[in-house]
Amino acid sequence: MIDGLAYAVMGLALVATGWGILTASLNKPPGRAQIGFGAVVELVVIAQTVIAGVRIGMGDRPDELATTIGYLIGIVLLIPVAGLWALSERTRFSGTVLAVAAFSVLAMTLRLQVLWTGGA
Amino acid sequence: MNQARSTGSGPGRVLVMVYGVFALAATARAGVQLATRFSEAPLAYLLSALAGIVYIVATITLALGTRTSRRLAWIAISVELVGVLSVGTLSVLDGTAFPRATVWSDYGIGYGFVPLVLPLIGLFWLWLTRPAVTVSDDPSSTADSPRDRAR
Numbered sequence: 583m584i585d586g587l588a589y590a591v592m593g594l595a596l597v598a599t600g601w602g603i604l605t606a607s608l609n610k611p612p613g614r615a616q617i618g619f620g621a622v623v624e625l626v627v628i629a630q631t632v633i634a635g636v637r638i639g640m641g642d643r644p645d646e647l648a649t650t651i652g653y654l655i656g657i658v659l660l661i662p663v664a665g666l667w668a669l670s671e672r673t674r675f676s677g678t679v680l681a682v683a684a685f686s687v688l689a690m691t692l693r694l695q696v697l698w699t700g701g702a
Numbered sequence: 703m704n705q706a707r708s709t710g711s712g713p714g715r716v717l718v719m720v721y722g723v724f725a726l727a728a729t730a731r732a733g734v735q736l737a738t739r740f741s742e743a744p745l746a747y748l749l750s751a752l753a754g755i756v757y758i759v760a761t762i763t764l765a766l767g768t769r770t771s772r773r774l775a776w777i778a779i780s781v782e783l784v785g786v787l788s789v790g791t792l793s794v795l796d797g798t799a800f801p802r803a804t805v806w807s808d809y810g811i812g813y814g815f816v817p818l819v820l821p822l823i824g825l826f827w828l829w830l831t832r833p834a835v836t837v838s839d840d841p842s843s844t845a846d847s848p849r850d851r852a853r
Binding site for chain 1: 711712713715716718719720722723726727730731733734737738
């Protein structure tokens with residue numbers, strides 16, 4: 583994959599995770615800036631999936647192709663689903679839900695990175 | 703659902719989210735395994751699929767939080783606990799029979815041991831949000847309550 587983009591996703595996801603934990607520990611529901619930041623993370627995640635998809639289409643073959651494709655699709659769904667679930671009941675736990683999703687994005691990107699470089 | 707102690711409300715929303723992530727992870731993993739290399743380790747991959755189904759059922763039933771879905775959640779999460787303990791133990795004792803291939807292998811070491819802790823939290827949460835013995839506004843519930851309590 584593109585290392586720089588993957589690291590960007592991981593960095594942004596880490597910040598989103600911390601932000602979610604922070605608002606939860608302050609007993610506040612997520613604010614506008616936080617939700618906007620989540621949207622930014624999602625956009626970068628989508629970019630990552632699109633670029634990876636194009637590279638697969640152009641002939642790049644990661645070690646486990648089916649698993650990689652599964653991850654690339656799954657990772658795009660996480661933040662929107664978590665966002666809907668978190669915001670339909672806005673409490674301190676909304677932030678925790680967002681943190682769980684962001685951390686999952688982080689973990690999945692790490693795994694994608696391993697899958698992608700492992701087959702080289 | 704206007705229940706004060708619904709399983710999908712408050713901290714339960716976080717639990718549902720974590721279950722949802724594992725439903726996605728386990729189901730996708732099992733799907734890939736069954737589709738591409740079922741013959742390599744049929745038992746492990748079928749258990750992988752079982753794990754996926756259990757996580758899906760737990761996610762939906764906890765999110766709904768109705769009386770019936772609570773029962774299904776008890777069953778699903780109990781199966782989950784038995785699954786992670788038995789697959790975990792077997793995979794430690796006999797690594798060749800269970801290649802590191804399911805979310806439950808080595809007690810979920812590949813997922814930060816979350817699969818081991820999750821059913822304990824899930825069962826605790828179901829117990830914590832259990833319905834009261836007498837629910838005045840719902841006459842149909844009185845017959846079911848003692849059984850719910852006994853579990």
